[in-house]
Amino acid sequence: MSASARYAVADWGTSRFRLWLLDDKGVVVAERRSDDGLDTSRARGFAETLEDHLASLRAPADLPVIICGMAGSRQGWMEANYVSVPADLTAILSGAVKIEGIERDVRIIPGLSQSGNAPNVMRGEETQLLGAMLDRNLRSGLVAMPGTHSKWVELEDGKAKSFSTYLTGELYALLAGHSILRHSIGAAAETVSSEHPEFTAGLQLMLAGNRRMLGELFGIRAAMLLENLPPEGAASRLSGLLIGTEIAGAQERYGADVKVTLVASGAMATLYTKALTLAGLSFDSVDADEAVRKGLFVAASKLRPA
């Protein structure tokens, strides 16, 4: 381990675990990524899983740990209650829960909830959001955080005012891997390309206000049977249809002219950059990995000042 590590921070989700050791400025001194999501970790023990990963980075026994994500859910390590919107995001810091009965100082950051006629929840993205807001000094506008469950958050006066969640990524995985479309997509599910004309075609169909998504999905199968649409085309069209539906839905809710901050990394960032551009939305981009690390670092340094 690096002698300079001051905090360990982790984004612990349903299917992924990411751990970073940070110095007192928030600079990464070591990192670790694994598939130790909730189900695996529950079976083995959350504390054991965490300690194994910390040991592999040779983290000392007194290094404090801050965690965000589904580890704080009812199915996780310990439930961290939600903070309700509208919320100043620093409220999530004071709501962190400390794990009892273990030697190490480990705390889990709460999620955000929204009650009323559009109930909603998030866990993990609130920390990413905090990082993005600090990074760009955001106080208003929309923040889009695409993924398995894409989150769109409306900011006002420096607070998270309201948010919505779209099942885009999960639906893509289900349809590509488990529906009739699996015969058309097969192993190509990971080959979605923002440059593929079928991605653009799918986006444009849904952005134009088409309400026939359930019909367009089967159309992918028919195009494969009748027109030999190849697997990578089918995968790209499916992705375009779903991302287009998400963005059309968000535009319906938030208006067409809103300023968006896109928080995404890698392939996801490329796909949504293309989609937001085609939708005619003006936007700015923040790297999602950096945002969540920044949010975790802020939480760590507030909860355990150096």
Place this chain on the structure above:
Amino acid sequence: MSASARYAVADWGTSRFRLWLLDDKGVVVAERRSDDGLDTSRARGFAETLEDHLASLRAPADLPVIICGMAGSRQGWMEANYVSVPADLTAILSGAVKIEGIERDVRIIPGLSQSGNAPNVMRGEETQLLGAMLDRNLRSGLVAMPGTHSKWVELEDGKAKSFSTYLTGELYALLAGHSILRHSIGAAAETVSSEHPEFTAGLQLMLAGNRRMLGELFGIRAAMLLENLPPEGAASRLSGLLIGTEIAGAQERYGADVKVTLVASGAMATLYTKALTLAGLSFDSVDADEAVRKGLFVAASKLRPA
């Protein structure tokens, strides 16, 4: 077996096999239902599977068999080519293919296809459609055949002019059984009720022109976490959202004032009756089981006159 059996007819789909022995007027003299869909039957042999079911009804060796459904697909027993729309449905009769290399006279009815900028296919529903058209002397209007892949067919001058397919039933099964919503729905997936206020609420949301389906889906999960939405409410809301999306899409395509013939049986008929009524569409109902049997009987009596 009954001495009066003149034909055996079967609807052989991806997951279900239904067989009827009919007399020379089309009256059912014996029937059999099983889960011997394509995958099971391919492994065991299509001819063996069919003969076992026929033997259980004591059908004689020279009884001719007419089959519709996915047994005629590329993944089925023998591929029966598609007939293109616009099509007079009697064309599907002359396109039936005879299985070679077996003793019994077995023929499979082709499906319908649609090329051009909205490619589409059906197998099985063309026979149901033929039965419904003959039963009601339909020559124009829309025919809705809900199910795993709901089909909406536009009729003109007694022909099938065009059609569309909605992934409604398949998406319901995927979301209720395999997505994050499975935690909210669990064993209640089969408890959808047309009388449940959540079914109505889901329908109304989507029929009103809401484009946020991907957001409303996650809302079911949030309502369970924050408001204790019970499993049967979650199942009914999910069904309402999906059926509402299907009907809103069909209305967008075909107009709000079109006359619909609903071809459905059992619980499906009840749900769509409620949904079409809420959508303000005028419609007439035909039992789906009777329609497919009638279509199969017409095919059998034309291909093998008594």
